[in-house]
Amino acid sequence: MSEPLIELKGVSKSFGSKVVLDNFDLKIYKGEALVIIGPSGTGKSTILRLIAGLLAPDTGEIYIQGQKRQGLIEDAQDPIFIGMVFQQAALFDSLTVEENVGFMLFERSRLSRRKIRELVTQKLEMVGLSGVNQRYPAELSGGMRKRVSFARAIMANPDNPQDNPEVLLYDEPTAGLDPIASTVIEDLVRDLQHTDGGCGTYVMVTHQDSTIRRTADRIVFLFQGKVQWEGQVSEIETSDNPLVRQFFTGSLIGPIPVIG
Known part of the structure; x- marks a missing residue:
């Protein structure tokens, strides 16, 4: 098998006395859809935040495209860009949709505002949202x-190109949504994996049964700090774990x- 895009080796993390x-x-390979499941808490x-470089492990090593990460994401640039979709969307309430979507370009590029607006519109159309550029999240x-x-x-x-996402991290993307809205998001996750301009590799955390079954290629079951089971969606019904x-x-x- 090819070298993993991302690898966690012997990683341990505690918060206070809680391990x-x-x-x-964990190994994550290019082009796969990995879903991490398990009970709450x-x-x-935490795994997503470690992968994103927002947290550092207490012990163990994290490799990004074969390169060992030192510290947090702000300490040194990874060889690939890793994007993250937070559970509550984490949009800036005081900014328009256009300003939210184009935030990275406004902050880190020399593109004209007109060009950024064009790129934002393209991305919004990709996710099925046209004509909302000037709306606010509320x-x-x-x-x-x-x-x-x-x-x-x-x-x-x-x-x-270093700023173009190679891996997307989804933290509970369908949490709080009704079944129809969840289906829209699940379809979108898969569409973005196979669409030019999307992102071909993703790691997702979710509790939703439909989301697991419709978005996973490989499933990892986390419990008591370790992987307790790993398999395909087709193995859910036949597993004796x-x-x-x-x-x-x-x-x-x-x-x-x-x-409770």
Whole structure:
């Protein structure tokens, strides 16, 4: 198999006395759709933040395209650009949609405002949003805000290919959405993987059954700080792993403790 785009080796992370990741290993390959699942509070979002360079591991190593990362993302530039879509969209409320989507270009490029506007419009059309450039986030539905955050995450800088995303990280992209809006987002995730100008590799954290089944090529089950199961969507129903069985049936009986 080819060299992974991203690799976590023996990564451990604690917050106070709580061990979230315990000697955790993970490989992410170019062109794959990896979905990380598991009970709440098991460190799934922490993995995304480690990959993004927003957190540093307590111990262990992170490699980006074979290059060991030193410190956080602001300490040294990774060999590839990693984009992130946050759970709550994380848009700037005081900026228009156009200013949100084009934020990186406004801040880091020498492109004219007219050119940035053209690029923003293209990305918004890719995510199914036309004519919303001058709206503010408060004027959009939850599903529309998610799509705006997708457009921002895939924004490329024609002046600097180093700024073009090679990997997208999705943190609960369908959380809080109704089933129809979730389907729109799930389809969009897949479309962006195979669309020119999108991003061919992604890692997602989600609890949603439909989102797992419709967006995953490979599934990793995280529990007690380690990978407890790994497989394809087609293996969900045939797996005899008790964690997988309990998670997908919603049973109160099994190795995953019931909280609350």
